[in-house]
Amino acid sequence: MWEAPQATVCGAYHRGIEFLWYIPNQAEPGHRGDDVVQDHNSLDILTRHAQAVEAHGWTGALIGTGWGRPDSFTVAAALAARTTSFQPLVAVRPGYWQPAHFAAASATLDHLTRGRLLVNIVSGEDQPAAYGDVSGDQAWRYGRTKEFLQVVRKLWAEEDVTYEGEHYRVTGSTLAQRPDRRHPRLYFGGASAAAEAVAATEADVQLFWGETLDGVAERIDRLKALSERLGREHAPLEYGLRVTTLVRDTTDQAWADAEAKVTRMASGALTPDANWSAATGQQRLLTLATRGDVLDDNLYTAPARVGGAGAATTWLVGSAEDVARSLRKYRELGVTHFILSDTPYLPEVERQGNQLLPLVRA
Numbered sequence: 001m002w003e004a005p006q007a008t009v010c011g012a013y014h015r016g017i018e019f020l021w022y023i024p025n026q027a028e029p030g031h032r033g034d035d036v037v038q039d040h041n042s043l044d045i046l047t048r049h050a051q052a053v054e055a056h057g058w059t060g061a062l063i064g065t066g067w068g069r070p071d072s073f074t075v076a077a078a079l080a081a082r083t084t085s086f087q088p089l090v091a092v093r094p095g096y097w098q099p100a101h102f103a104a105a106s107a108t109l110d111h112l113t114r115g116r117l118l119v120n121i122v123s124g125e126d127q128p129a130a131y132g133d134v135s136g137d138q139a140w141r142y143g144r145t146k147e148f149l150q151v152v153r154k155l156w157a158e159e160d161v162t163y164e165g166e167h168y169r170v171t172g173s174t175l176a177q178r179p180d181r182r183h184p185r186l187y188f189g190g191a192s193a194a195a196e197a198v199a200a201t202e203a204d205v206q207l208f209w210g211e212t213l214d215g216v217a218e219r220i221d222r223l224k225a226l227s228e229r230l231g232r233e234h235a236p237l238e239y240g241l242r243v244t245t246l247v248r249d250t251t252d253q254a255w256a257d258a259e260a261k262v263t264r265m266a267s268g269a270l271t272p273d274a275n276w277s278a279a280t281g282q283q284r285l286l287t288l289a290t291r292g293d294v295l296d297d298n299l300y301t302a303p304a305r306v307g308g309a310g311a312a313t314t315w316l317v318g319s320a321e322d323v324a325r326s327l328r329k330y331r332e333l334g335v336t337h338f339i340l341s342d343t344p345y346l347p348e349v350e351r352q353g354n355q356l357l358p359l360v361r362a
Helices: 042-054 071-083 099-112 136-156 193-202 215-231 251-267 274-278 280-289 300-304 318-333 347-356 355-362
Strands: 018-023 058-064 086-091 118-121 162-166 169-173 187-190 203-207 238-248 315-319 335-341
Touching: 018 042, 018 238, 018 355, 042 058, 042 071, 042 347, 058 071, 058 251, 071 086, 099 136, 099 169, 118 136, 136 162, 136 169, 136 187, 136 193, 187 193, 193 215, 203 215, 203 335, 215 238, 215 318, 238 251, 238 347, 251 300, 280 300, 300 355, 315 318, 318 335, 318 355, 335 347, 347 355
Parallel strands: 018 058, 018 335, 058 086, 086 118, 118 187, 187 203, 203 238, 238 315, 238 335
Antiparallel strands: 162 169
């Protein structure tokens, strides 16, 4: 039987609205139009990002993962040591990590940061052969992800864990425990039927890309029904939105800048990674672009036609008031976790923290 966790100093189990940003730990500078700066991946530069997040009203920031870029967990640990309330949302992949190894590392970092760690489990294709992993079809990947989450949860909460599954086995395993058995919140993405079955039973927060309001409402209804039908044993599933928010002082200026950005993207002939294009969630976003360049009040789908991928496929565009109004509509549907971003990242984390967040929170 699930029991409500106790609130922590950092609010790790607070049920209110939560806003996170994005920190670009990319191999190359200039991610999605970001400013190109020397030593963009140095500890000092990345710390500037984390401290700006902390200073301008954000809970924390997503730190993405992928082979060929700085390791997300290492970056998160370094930034947590240089901040006081910043919560890193660390993206990790089963296969890159073994579940017992990850359970130990994450429990340690969560303990050292007094409950600030957040975890985003990613099941999408990467480059498994490059780090000695194997790959399988969609059902295989999500089956493994489900077992990964089950093992990690058990190791966080129990002693003398024995688990035998198709993908993972542990025998008599016990982590160095904390008395309260607290654990990081588990975020999870994916729009396929296999992914939603994992989210409905094992995740804490289901993340959506920037879909329309009716699309998000339909998915929330389906996930609630799935949770009940599949016998979810954890706290009720929560919902999050990962989307680009292009905010300017006026509506006209925002749309002019958005259209100019799309023109630059088109001239650069961006081609989404094949792994992105094949994902069910990405296909849902690409389909939105066939319905029109602007959906709902200000969901801009044109980036999908010129190579936008992931959170950059659709954008919420407008003044701070326009975008806040749209985010409040997602909140009314049940979305309580927002991961926002725009480039250049450092100036925008300040602008949107100062102009947008107070309006949404109001």
